[in-house]
Amino acid sequence: EIGSVYLANGEHELPNEKERLAGVLTGVWHAHLWQGEKKAVDFYVVKGILDGLFALLGLENRVEYKQAKREHLHPGRTADMLLDGKTIGFIGQLHPNVQKQFDLKETYVFELDLEALLKAEVADIRYTAIPRFPSITRDIALVVDEHVVAGELQKAIIEAGGELLKDVSIFDVYKGDRLPEGKKSIAFSLRYYDPERTLTDEEITNVHEQVIKAVEQQFGATLRG
Helix, strand or coil, X not given: CEEEEEECCCCCCCCEEEEEEEEEEECEEEEEHHHCEEEECCHHHHHHHHXXXXXXXXXXXXXXXXXXXXXXXXXXXXXXXXXXXXEEEEEEEECHHHHHHCCCCCEEXXXXXXXXXXXXXXXXXXXCCCCCCCCEEEEEEEEEECCCCXXXXXXXXXXXXXXXXXXXXXXXXXXXXXXXXXXXXXXXXXXXXXXXXXXXXXXXXXHHHHHHHHHHHHHCCEECC
């Protein structure tokens, strides 16, 4: 939904009017409808939708997420969104108490400063040819300490993957009885691609092993069996 928000501007001044883009998501998300896969909406589903918006606007490399605390949102599943270091919105799960009060299932919300997005200077859009060679996707689930931020882990994977690693997305976060106390599992989908040729299994395996080694060294991560 797009609408106006009125912010206080002192006792004797008219409030500032700001355009906001906001959304509420809950229930089941059809991630890959053609494969029949379904999953409950979670933080990373909503983040992925927003990342897609930022990519369309040419801002994907300028937006970062930082863990935050907001009164009516879950203390461990909330983040501010920053564009060039300036806060432009937030994303998070409604606080469990709020969900209980209104008899809601797990519900996620976001709000963005629409004016800040539309005023942001972006580089000229460049078009690329349709890929001639297939990409290869490999999934990994990494067990790390609970305090490890998923975004930092994702950033380390991207840096270690080099030019052949074209995309890294988070598709699952798990905490539960099947893991040691104080640990969580974060699952990533890694897409490898070379525009000039078909990659061999050996090449992909070599890069994939570099990625795993990097997160082991930086975060003490282990592969989830």
